[in-house]
Amino acid sequence: MPRTPNTQLTLLLEAAGWSPAPFTAALRDVAAEQGLTLNVHLTTVRRWLEGAQPRPPLPALILECLSRRLGRCLTAHEAGLTRAPAQLVDPAWEADPLRKLLHLTHAELDPHRRALLGAGVLTATALALPPHGEGPAASGGQKYPGRRTVADDVGQLQAMAQVFATSADQHGGRHVRAGLAAYLAHEVIPLLHRPPPTRVHQGLRSATARLALLLGSMCADSGHHAPARHYHQIAARLAADADDPTILAIALRTIATHAHGLGDHTPAVLNLAERADQYARHAPPAVRAYTHIQLAVLNAHHNRHAAMAALARAERLHAQADAEPGPFSSYPAGALHFQRAQVLATLREPTNALTALTTSLRLRTETERLPAALTRARLAETHLRLGHLEPALAHWAAFLDAYPTLHSARAGQRVTAAVQYLRPHQRRADVADLLERITQVVGPLR
Known part of the structure; x- marks a missing residue:
C-alpha cells in the first residue's frame, strides 16, 4: 500500500526550524532523559515524513521534542502520529477535565483501551501549568437527568476517598484501581452534570479532584505512569476550578x-x-x-x-x-x-x-501495610550499602512475608532490586536461601 506523506509532521518541523538531522539529535537527547537509547537515523525520520507510523514510545518522544521547541503542548493528531479517529485523551491543560476524566475512567474499564493508556512516556511538557492566576474554563458536556445534588453528596465522596485510600495503603493500588474508576465514571461524573447550588458544585469538584488524585496514584503504583499523569493533571484543574x-x-x-x-x-x-x-x-x-x-x-x-x-x-x-x-x-x-x-x-x-x-x-500504622513494606525494602538496601548483611536479610525476609498480599508495581521493583543486591553474595547459605524464597514467592527473575 502506498503511504500518505505526513504533511502535519513536515509542517511542524518547518515551524520548529529543524531539518531531520537536528531533530534526530534532539529526539535522542529527550530519550536519554528517560533512560532510553534510540536507534533513530536520518532515514528513519524521512520514513516518518513519508507516512510511516513510529512505534511507542517514539510518538510521545516526538511530541515532547516538538512541544519544547514550539512552546506549546502538541497532540498526536496535530503531528499526524495516530490513525485513530479521535485522541483517547487530550493532554493539554486547557482540555475539559470532566471530559478527560470520563474518557479515562471508561478506558480503565476496557482492557484493550487500558493497555493503550499504559503505553505512554512521562514528559516534561505535561508539567506545564497556565500562567499564575489564570482560571480554567468552565466545563461543559453531557447533562445527566435526576435530582439536584446536595451537600450530603460531597460528604459521601469524601467518605469514599477515605475508603479507597485506606484500601490502597493496605494492599496497593492495582487491586482497587478499577473499582475507583467505575465509581468515578458511574456515580461521581453524573453528579457533576446535575444542577447543584454553586457552593455544592464547588465542593463536588474539590471532592472529585481528591478521587482523581487517588486514582492517579493507584495508576503510578501499578506502573502505568501516563494515565497517572493525566489523573493528577485533571485533579489540579478541578481543584483550581473549585477555588x-x-x-x-x-x-x-x-x-x-x-x-x-x-x-x-x-x-x-x-x-x-x-x-x-x-x-x-x-x-x-x-x-x-x-x-x-x-x-x-x-x-x-x-x-x-x-x-x-x-x-x-x-x-x-x-x-x-x-x-x-x-x-x-x-x-x-x-x-x-x-x-x-x-x-x-x-x-x-x-x-x-x-x-x-x-x-x-x-x-507506620497497621493500615499502612504497603508503605511499611516499602520502608522495610529500603531499610534492607541501606543496610547492605553500609555492609550490614544480616539486618538487611532480616528486613528482606519481613518484606517477603508481606509481599503476597500487595498488588503494587513498586513492591515488584523492590523485589527486583533485592535480587540485584543479593546476587554478589549468593555463595553464602543464608543469602542463597533468601534468593530461593524470592523465586518461590515471586517466580524466577532475571
Missing part, C-alpha cells in the same frame, strides 16, 4: 513527587514543588509540611543548604499539625521520616538515612 488552593497544592506536589520517583530531578520539577508550596501557604500545618518536605527532597539534588532548611521547616510544621484523620488532611509521621531518609540519602548521609528509615518503620 480550592489546598487540594491544588496537594495535586501539584503529587505531580512533582511522581516525576521525582521516575528520576526527574530537574529545575522544572523543583519549580512545580515550589508552586505547590505557594498554594499551600494558607493550608493547615499538615498540608504545609507535606508540600515543604517535597521541596527538601528535590532541593537535595541542587542545594544542600536549601534542602536542610526545607526539611527543618517541614518538621516544625508537622509538629504543629493536628491529628485529624483523612488522606487529604493528615500527613503520617512515618511518611515524613521516609522522605527525610530520601533527603539524607541524596545528600550522601547513609547512616542518618538509616536512622530515619528505622524511625519511619516504627511509626
Whole structure:
C-alpha cells in the first residue's frame, strides 16, 4: 500500500526550524532523559515524513521534542502520529477535565483501551501549568437527568476517598484501581452534570479532584505512569476550578513527587514543588509540611543548604499539625521520616538515612501495610550499602512475608532490586536461601 506523506509532521518541523538531522539529535537527547537509547537515523525520520507510523514510545518522544521547541503542548493528531479517529485523551491543560476524566475512567474499564493508556512516556511538557492566576474554563458536556445534588453528596465522596485510600495503603493500588474508576465514571461524573447550588458544585469538584488524585496514584503504583499523569493533571484543574488552593497544592506536589520517583530531578520539577508550596501557604500545618518536605527532597539534588532548611521547616510544621484523620488532611509521621531518609540519602548521609528509615518503620500504622513494606525494602538496601548483611536479610525476609498480599508495581521493583543486591553474595547459605524464597514467592527473575 502506498503511504500518505505526513504533511502535519513536515509542517511542524518547518515551524520548529529543524531539518531531520537536528531533530534526530534532539529526539535522542529527550530519550536519554528517560533512560532510553534510540536507534533513530536520518532515514528513519524521512520514513516518518513519508507516512510511516513510529512505534511507542517514539510518538510521545516526538511530541515532547516538538512541544519544547514550539512552546506549546502538541497532540498526536496535530503531528499526524495516530490513525485513530479521535485522541483517547487530550493532554493539554486547557482540555475539559470532566471530559478527560470520563474518557479515562471508561478506558480503565476496557482492557484493550487500558493497555493503550499504559503505553505512554512521562514528559516534561505535561508539567506545564497556565500562567499564575489564570482560571480554567468552565466545563461543559453531557447533562445527566435526576435530582439536584446536595451537600450530603460531597460528604459521601469524601467518605469514599477515605475508603479507597485506606484500601490502597493496605494492599496497593492495582487491586482497587478499577473499582475507583467505575465509581468515578458511574456515580461521581453524573453528579457533576446535575444542577447543584454553586457552593455544592464547588465542593463536588474539590471532592472529585481528591478521587482523581487517588486514582492517579493507584495508576503510578501499578506502573502505568501516563494515565497517572493525566489523573493528577485533571485533579489540579478541578481543584483550581473549585477555588480550592489546598487540594491544588496537594495535586501539584503529587505531580512533582511522581516525576521525582521516575528520576526527574530537574529545575522544572523543583519549580512545580515550589508552586505547590505557594498554594499551600494558607493550608493547615499538615498540608504545609507535606508540600515543604517535597521541596527538601528535590532541593537535595541542587542545594544542600536549601534542602536542610526545607526539611527543618517541614518538621516544625508537622509538629504543629493536628491529628485529624483523612488522606487529604493528615500527613503520617512515618511518611515524613521516609522522605527525610530520601533527603539524607541524596545528600550522601547513609547512616542518618538509616536512622530515619528505622524511625519511619516504627511509626507506620497497621493500615499502612504497603508503605511499611516499602520502608522495610529500603531499610534492607541501606543496610547492605553500609555492609550490614544480616539486618538487611532480616528486613528482606519481613518484606517477603508481606509481599503476597500487595498488588503494587513498586513492591515488584523492590523485589527486583533485592535480587540485584543479593546476587554478589549468593555463595553464602543464608543469602542463597533468601534468593530461593524470592523465586518461590515471586517466580524466577532475571
